[in-house]
Amino acid sequence: MGKANTITIDNKPFAFEPSETILEVAQRNNIFIPTLCHLKGTTPTGACRVCVVEVKGARDLVPSCATPAASGMIVRSESPEVIKARRNIIQLMLASGNHNCAIRKFEPDDWTSFHLNVLKEDNYNELCPVWGDCRLQDLAYRYQVTTKSLPVSLANYPMERVNPFIIRDFSRCILCGRCVQACREIQVNNAIDFGYRGAKAKIVAGADVALKDSDCVFCGECVQVCPVGALVPKETFKHKKRFEKTDKVRTTCSYCGVGCQMDLIVQDNKIVEVKGAEDAEPNHGSLCVKGRYGYDFVSSPERLTTPLIRKNGKLEESSWDEALQLVAERFIEIKTKYGSDLMGVLTSARVTNEENYIAQKFTRAVLKTNNIDHCARL
Amino acid sequence: MTNTIADIETADVILVTGSNTTENHPVLSTFIKRAALKGKTIILVDPRKIKLTEHAKKWLRPNPGTDIAWINGLMNVIIQENLHNKEFINNRTEGFEQILDTIKKYTPAYVEDITGIPADDIIETARLFAKAGTASICYCMGITQHTCGTDNVKSLANLSMLCGHLGKPGGGVNPLRGQNNVQGACDMGGLPNVFTAYQKVDDPAFIRKYETAWNISGLSPKPGLAVTEMIHKAEKGDFKSLYIIGENPLISDPDLNHAEKGFNNLEFLVVQDIFLTETAQIADVVFPSFCFAEKEGTFSNTERRVQRVRKAVEAPGFAREDWKITCEIATRMGIKMHYDSAEEIFEEIRKITPSYAGITWGRIDKGGIHWPCPTVDHPGTPILHTTQFTRGKGLFHVIDHQPPAEVTDADYPYVLTTGRVLYHYHTGSMTMKSDGLNQMSPECFVEISPNDAAKLDIGDGEMVNVFSRRGKIKAKLAVSSKAVDGTIFIPFHFAKAAANRLTNSKIDPVAKIPEFKVCAITIKKAA
Numbered sequence: 001m002g003k004a005n006t007i008t009i010d011n012k013p014f015a016f017e018p019s020e021t022i023l024e025v026a027q028r029n030n031i032f033i034p035t036l037c038h039l040k041g042t043t044p045t046g047a048c049r050v051c052v053v054e055v056k057g058a059r060d061l062v063p064s065c066a067t068p069a070a071s072g073m074i075v076r077s078e079s080p081e082v083i084k085a086r087r088n089i090i091q092l093m094l095a096s097g098n099h100n101c102a103i104r105k106f107e108p109d110d111w112t113s114f115h116l117n118v119l120k121e122d123n124y125n126e127l128c129p130v131w132g133d134c135r136l137q138d139l140a141y142r143y144q145v146t147t148k149s150l151p152v153s154l155a156n157y158p159m160e161r162v163n164p165f166i167i168r169d170f171s172r173c174i175l176c177g178r179c180v181q182a183c184r185e186i187q188v189n190n191a192i193d194f195g196y197r198g199a200k201a202k203i204v205a206g207a208d209v210a211l212k213d214s215d216c217v218f219c220g221e222c223v224q225v226c227p228v229g230a231l232v233p234k235e236t237f238k239h240k241k242r243f244e245k246t247d248k249v250r251t252t253c254s255y256c257g258v259g260c261q262m263d264l265i266v267q268d269n270k271i272v273e274v275k276g277a278e279d280a281e282p283n284h285g286s287l288c289v290k291g292r293y294g295y296d297f298v299s300s301p302e303r304l305t306t307p308l309i310r311k312n313g314k315l316e317e318s319s320w321d322e323a324l325q326l327v328a329e330r331f332i333e334i335k336t337k338y339g340s341d342l343m344g345v346l347t348s349a350r351v352t353n354e355e356n357y358i359a360q361k362f363t364r365a366v367l368k369t370n371n372i373d374h375c376a377r378l
Numbered sequence: 379m380t381n382t383i384a385d386i387e388t389a390d391v392i393l394v395t396g397s398n399t400t401e402n403h404p405v406l407s408t409f410i411k412r413a414a415l416k417g418k419t420i421i422l423v424d425p426r427k428i429k430l431t432e433h434a435k436k437w438l439r440p441n442p443g444t445d446i447a448w449i450n451g452l453m454n455v456i457i458q459e460n461l462h463n464k465e466f467i468n469n470r471t472e473g474f475e476q477i478l479d480t481i482k483k484y485t486p487a488y489v490e491d492i493t494g495i496p497a498d499d500i501i502e503t504a505r506l507f508a509k510a511g512t513a514s515i516c517y518c519m520g521i522t523q524h525t526c527g528t529d530n531v532k533s534l535a536n537l538s539m540l541c542g543h544l545g546k547p548g549g550g551v552n553p554l555r556g557q558n559n560v561q562g563a564c565d566m567g568g569l570p571n572v573f574t575a576y577q578k579v580d581d582p583a584f585i586r587k588y589e590t591a592w593n594i595s596g597l598s599p600k601p602g603l604a605v606t607e608m609i610h611k612a613e614k615g616d617f618k619s620l621y622i623i624g625e626n627p628l629i630s631d632p633d634l635n636h637a638e639k640g641f642n643n644l645e646f647l648v649v650q651d652i653f654l655t656e657t658a659q660i661a662d663v664v665f666p667s668f669c670f671a672e673k674e675g676t677f678s679n680t681e682r683r684v685q686r687v688r689k690a691v692e693a694p695g696f697a698r699e700d701w702k703i704t705c706e707i708a709t710r711m712g713i714k715m716h717y718d719s720a721e722e723i724f725e726e727i728r729k730i731t732p733s734y735a736g737i738t739w740g741r742i743d744k745g746g747i748h749w750p751c752p753t754v755d756h757p758g759t760p761i762l763h764t765t766q767f768t769r770g771k772g773l774f775h776v777i778d779h780q781p782p783a784e785v786t787d788a789d790y791p792y793v794l795t796t797g798r799v800l801y802h803y804h805t806g807s808m809t810m811k812s813d814g815l816n817q818m819s820p821e822c823f824v825e826i827s828p829n830d831a832a833k834l835d836i837g838d839g840e841m842v843n844v845f846s847r848r849g850k851i852k853a854k855l856a857v858s859s860k861a862v863d864g865t866i867f868i869p870f871h872f873a874k875a876a877a878n879r880l881t882n883s884k885i886d887p888v889a890k891i892p893e894f895k896v897c898a899i900t901i902k903k904a905a
Contacts, residue, residue: 164814188411188433217800218818219404235814249690252677254670255803257555258383258406259679259746264671264690271671271691280745282383282681288404290803290815297669297811298691303652304666305695315654315664320696324703327621327663328710330646334619340598342617344608347568348624348700349557352675352687354723355700356559356566357574359623361715363602364567365592366708370579370602374568376560377523377606377891378630 009075022064022075023051033077034086034139036093036227037176038065041284042185048176050089050139054079061085087143094140095150098171099228101128101137128172128229129237135227136174157202163212165234165293166223168203173230175201179222186286191216203230218289224276233273235293240265240272250277253291254350260287264295271295335367344371380762381514381550382681382748387413389548391510395423395445395534396520396895399430401800403518403554406680410516419510421503423448424520425795426867427860436503440493442793442865443524443782443896448500449533450779451489453481453540455504462508466542470766473774477536480776492779508541512548519556519797523894525783527886532775539772545763555680557804558670562678565733565749570602574731591730594713604890605631606883612640619646621707623700624667628656629805629873632892633883635849650703653807656873666697673699675720676742678749681760684737685746782896783884786864790846790898792830793865794880802871810871822875823856824901825867831857834901841904844868846897849879852904866899 006013007022009031016025021044026033037048046066053064056074061082064075076082093099128134140146155171175194180203183192191214195204205214223231240246246267253260261280265273274292278285297303307323308315334343345367347359356374363372386392387409399407407430414420414433422434423445431437440448456462457478467474486497507513515538521530535544535551543549555561567573577584585597603611605627611617613636620641631637641647641660649661652669672693678684693699701723705715717723721739728735733750737758741747747758763772786793801819802809809815824842826834836842838857843850844866853868853875861867870877882897 164817185412185415187408188415212818217400217404247690249671249688250686251671251688251690252558252679252685254558254677254687254808256403257557257560257680258403259558259677259681259683259685260405261685261745266690269691282679282683283405286405286408289801289818290809291405294803294809294812294815295671296813297652297808298671299694300653300811302654302811303669303694303697304654304658304664305697306666307696308654308661308664310662315659315661320698323663323665324706324710327648328707330662331619331621331707332711334646338618341600341602342611343619344603344617344621346605346620346622346625346627347563347566349560349563350624350670351563351700352559352673352720353562353566353678353684353727354675354720355623355704356563356568357723357727358701358704358715360567360573361592362704362708364573364579364588364597365594366711366713366715368596368598370570370598370600371608372568372602373570373605373608374560374563375557375605375625375627375630376564376569377604377889378627378632378894 004071006071007069007073007075010077016069020069022053022062022067022069022073025069026064026077031077033064034142035065036135036139036174037178039178039181039225042181045177045181048089048174050086052082052085053077054082083143086139087145090136090139090143090145091147091150093136093174094145094147095152096174097153098155098169099128099136099147101131101134101140129232130229132243134229156200160210161234162210163218165218165220165289166211167232167234167237168211169230169232170202172228173203174228175203176227178225178227179203179231182221182225187219187221189215189217189219192222218293219287220289220292221286224285233293236273239270241267246272253287255290255294258282260291262287262291270299331367340367340369341371343367343369344373347372347374349374349376379550379552379554379681380544381547381552382760383409385547385550385761386410386514386516386552389413389418389510389512389514391419391421391507391513393421393423393507393513393515394430395515395517396522397516397518397554398424398426398428398797399516399518399554400428402556402798404800406554419506421506425862425865427862436499436506438495438499438503439862440495442795444493444779445521445524445530446526446533446777447484447489447492447779448495449530449537450481450484450777451486451493451500452504452507453537454484454489455486455501456508456540457481459505461505462540463542466539470545471539471772471774477774477776480778507537510543512546513538513541513543514548514550514552515543516552516554518554520895522553522889522891524896525884525886525893526780527891528888529775529777529780533777535772536774536777539774544772545761545765547761550761553680558679559677561680561682562676562684565678565731566727570604574727575733587730606885606890606892609637609640610883612643615643618644620644621648621650622657623650623704624652626651626655626657626805626807628660629876629878630870631883632878632881632894633848634876634878636883650700651807652697655805655807665703666695667700667703668693668697673720676724676739679746682748683746684734684742684749686739686742783893784847784882784897786898790900792899792901794844794846794877794897794899795865795867795895796870796877796881797867798871799869802869804871806871806873822851822853822869822872822877824853825856825858825861826901827861827863828857828859829863830861831855834903836901836903843902843904844880844899845902846880846882846899848882851875851877851879866901870894
């Protein structure tokens with residue numbers, strides 16, 4: 001490997017592919033460079049500049065997400081100058097809106113007292129909904145940036161909560177544009193874009209209308225990629241108990257045949273959020289409105305909880321033993337009286353392979369007929 | 379699908395037909411839309427002005443039920459202009475000479491007469507498709523839900539073979555499957571004519587194989603009935619019992635008024651589901667079962683990828699897993715079926731299912747594997763037919779246009795086509811439990827073109843009665859630029875105005891699929 005395709009980062013040489021950016025080479029080699037606006041698979045915008053690095057011979061710091069690696073390039077990922085620049089950027093972002101996560105004196109192990117102190121100090125009833133799960137907060141903590149000396153901007157625009165799925169809190173938006181990239185280049189729905197200029201800048205849907213009146217189809221890709229608390233899933237906000245344990249279970253979506261991989265976030269035996277699995281085929285983190293927000297049915301009070309038997313024309317609750325025995329006896333009776341071929345089973349395109357296998361085995365081996373089908377055609 | 383979902387994005391040309399992809403397979407549609415964004419050519423063939431038209435370079439709008447004609451028309455131009463792939467045809471296919479006579483008839487002018495697609499568009503589209511380095515065909519129920527559904531699919535296969543767009547990345551004939559595990563239900567032998575992996579039930583060798591594996595005797599060598607046939611028989615009193623697992627045919631079956639009669643005629647109906655669906659409500663016994671988030675298992679997606687399903691929460695009340703309920707019934711009927719886990723069932727499946735033999739739960743823990751996967755060291759098969767077709771050589775089929783089973787007339791002057799909307803799923807038993815989804819799509823609607831609405835003198839949002847020869851429903855009129863003159867779209871999700879009261883239960887003779895995409899209706903303002 002010659003020098004021709006080698007870049008030096010923090011005094012170590014790394015080989016790179018012709019189209020790779022500095023950021024990509026660094027990430028592939030586990031060198032930390034912070035990012036906010038960068039969104040994998042989309043055109044780099046270089047909007048936030050938090051990923052700046054020092055390149056020997058360059059006049060200014062360069063955004064690593066938008067700068068191609070070049071042969072002989074010598075990069076310092078975290079020089080004093082880089083750190084200073086990043087602290088400035090982070091501080092301006094914190095001051096640009098309602099970021100009451102207060103990176104102040106606190107014991108990180110003692111979240112409860114910290115939580116209470118924040119509430120008291122900021123005089124806010126509503127702590128940021130993504131506290132503890134926020135890229136900006138993480139960076140502020142890492143680089144020890146506070147907003148103490150700066151005046152904090154007031155919200156320019158009111159919160160939008162008129163749709164059933166997504167809360168848009170413009171006061172916490174840092175205008176990184178990840179949501180716009182996700183909407184335009186990943187889902188290609190083109191529902192949102194940057195609107196207005198300067199201090200009035202805002203992410204707008206259509207001609208600055210509510211999401212529900214725009215081309216938005218509520219796939220939630222923007223929510224998944226929002227690095228701060230500007231886009232929040234409404235149901236999660238309502239039901240998830242903050243700072244309490246959650247479990248994450250990887251599974252396959254149960255709606256259409258695409259088979260999106262998703263993580264179910266579970267608390268107290270209830271799904272409180274669904275996230276697209278970013279590290280998995282075929283969907284790489286994308287979901288649709290049904291997969292992401294259509295999980296209410298799982299814990300619906302209308303779920304069937306006990307066997308039912310029709311008695312005197314009405315379905316009445318029964319024990320498993322009674323219901324199973326009745327079904328077995330009636331099937332034997334009908335099989336004896338009319339023969340196997342007047343009996344049938346409809347298995348399901350909804351249940352698992354294992355359950356389908358058992359259903360056809362039952363039909364063929366027990367009922368002794370091939371009258372089994374499902375709604376493949378419907 | 380012959381190819382993978384990711385593969386679609388790499389095609390130079392993507393022909394999408396009979397698929398409202400952005401509403402029915404939203405995530406898959408992102409691959410098509412991204413391809414368009416990168417400058418790839420999308421050809422869309424669909425009567426409705428669906429969202430994907432905004433991303434398509436070419437949009438052909440055929441009269442409903444005329445797919446064979448436009449496909450043959452494309453083939454006519456391709457052969458006429460000598461754009462067909464002779465090497466592929468010679469090496470990989472047979473029967474090409476036999477189709478030439480039939481194809482000759484489908485000149486662009488003749489096809490325009492049948493389909494309403496301008497002859498020039500047929501010519502241009504044919505050139506785009508044939509000249510593409512790689513071209514993928516994606517289709518869905520708009521192609522299959524016809525009395526000529528099987529022939530529609532064979533026609534698409536003809537077209538793809540003609541240009542050699544099969545068996546390679548970025549190509550293929552790709553059916554988009556509508557339900558999470560419809561692929562798996564078929565793979566597992568949930569069909570009347572095959573065991574797992576499509577091993578025929580009337581083949582003595584397979585009967586012996588299954589009798590040995592299951593340690594029983596007397597398997598029936600007679601192929602069974604499709605659901606539509608069972609219901610027809612039940613209507614006449616010639617079918618006695620049904621055990622329905624996780625399906626709601628009283629909304630999803632065609633010609634519901636007749637279907638209801640069939641179900642009510644059964645002597646014994648058992649329904650196993652997570653909700654008291656319309657079908658469960660008329661059952662003699664109802665078993666409560668688990669939903670996907672409560673159990674372990676596998677689903678096979680539309681690209682034949684076998685993926686894990688995992689338990690996240692406990693099921694409510696006394697509900698039980700579907701397979702446990704079925705096994706318990708079997709055991710009480712004197713044939714013991716016992717497994718300790720779903721994985722144990724999968725191990726049994728592997729032993730008698732060649733295409734799944736190499737897949738284990740361990741292997742798919744981190745990501746799924748595409749069948750066929752014959753051995754545990756086989757990586758799976760993302761793309762089918764790369765060196766040969768299942769039967770060896772790909773066979774061209776001679777196929778002629780055939781009109782739908784029911785055509786419009788003076789009494790029923792509109793064509794009805796049914797389908798889904800983004801915010802609901804099938805019969806709505808799951809999605810209609812979500813306030814948010816209900817808010818976005820609260821009720822049934824009758825989508826009509828502005829011209830037709832003006833002719834009827836009925837406004838947007840007014841209630842109308844819709845009649846077919848089989849039934850009547852009442853719903854709101856939705857005047858929409860999506861609709862083409864003469865064709866009405868109604869989603870079939872809604873029990874209160876079930877579109878399937880109107881649909882025709884005439885089926886394709888091979889696939890037994892009903893003709894949901896074409897029947898004749900009339901519309902009147904509701905009093």
